[in-house]
Amino acid sequence: MAEDPRDDSTTPLEGDTSPPDNSGHRGRLRKRLFEGGPDALLDHELVEYLLALAIPRRDTKPLAKALLLEFGGIAGLFTADAEAIARFPGMGEISTAAIKVPQAAALRLLRAQVAERPVLANWQALLDYLRADMAHHTIERVRVLHLNSKNMLIRDELMNEGSIDEAPVYVREVIRRAIDPGSAAIILVHNHPSGDPSPSRADIEITRAVAEAGKRLNIVVHDHVIIGAEGHTSLRAKGLI
Known part of the structure; x- marks a missing residue:
């Protein structure tokens, strides 16, 4: 620059x-x-x-x-x-x-508000943080939030980024990285640069695949949150996982 x-x-x-x-x-x-x-x-x-x-x-x-x-x-x-x-x-x-x-x-202020309480009891603060950070990105990015047994955030990891409409997610890699810090649970997050946070069929399928793989290792997938300029979608709230 x-x-x-x-x-x-x-x-x-x-x-x-x-x-x-x-x-x-x-x-x-x-x-x-x-x-x-x-x-x-x-x-x-x-x-x-x-x-x-x-x-x-x-x-x-x-x-x-x-x-x-x-x-x-x-x-x-x-x-x-x-x-x-x-x-x-x-x-x-x-x-x-x-x-x-x-x-x-x-972002530091919003992240501090997320980190100070269990994530599931502080859901709106998490959504505020994710929307501020991801809603207006012009390429798709995939993140995994790692939680301990008390549902406190222990790692916020960028897994991948791709084109304007796709970033690859690999089930084995998600689970491997959850094992390293001893995560008890994870939350998948990605953005839709189009602005529409509606889940695609691929979004639903990969979420279910990660949840199934995690179950075998006692790693819970709490949710998959899709962020867009028009709002957000929780696959858990929609009954898709």
């Missing part, structure tokens, strides 16, 4: 004789944020302020609006690959990092 010279806060835009003075506007954004909380700022204002931290001498509002349009909104922008953001005109390593840091912080 090459550094973009326009990302340098010491370099004004081409043709400028002096950098714009945005301190008053940004001060008003800060005041609204402090007094009104996160809902006090519009999506483009949040992105604008984040970019201003990286490139303070530029008016970042037009760039913020352009990024939101390009990536389909604030969720799509924050979850986009860093390389894709950095390729956008006017962006570079520093400003891309400013966009990605909030996502990293949010």
Whole structure:
């Protein structure tokens, strides 16, 4: 990811004789944020302020609006690959990092909420974490959540990733990796880049195959959760496993 010279806060835009003075506007954004909380700022204002931290001498509002349009909104922008953001005109390593840091912080917060209680008793927190992390990925990724005998999360493992509509799952590999940390139970998770979380026939068949293989080794498959931009599907809740 090459550094973009326009990302340098010491370099004004081409043709400028002096950098714009945005301190008053940004001060008003800060005041609204402090007094009104996160809902006090519009999506483009949040992105604008984040970019201003990286490139303070530029008016970042037009760039913020352009990024939101390009990536389909604030969720799509924050979850986009860093390389894709950095390729956008006017962006570079520093400003891309400013966009990605909030996502990293949010995921750590959500993950901490999952880890502090048994997963099955904290199901909504798990769904919030998975949706924040996976709902807007443009390729399919398969994860396995490993739980101990008290249903506490002990490992969150990316098993595989593939194309826009398929990532292979191998039953033997899933079970082998569950044996290594001594998992008592697992939850399968994958995303549908199409946005529709409805399970395919292959999703159902692989889930049943993993559950059958796990049963022989006393490893329980609690669920298979499919995440999409339009919501989620639990195969357990649908009675498919």
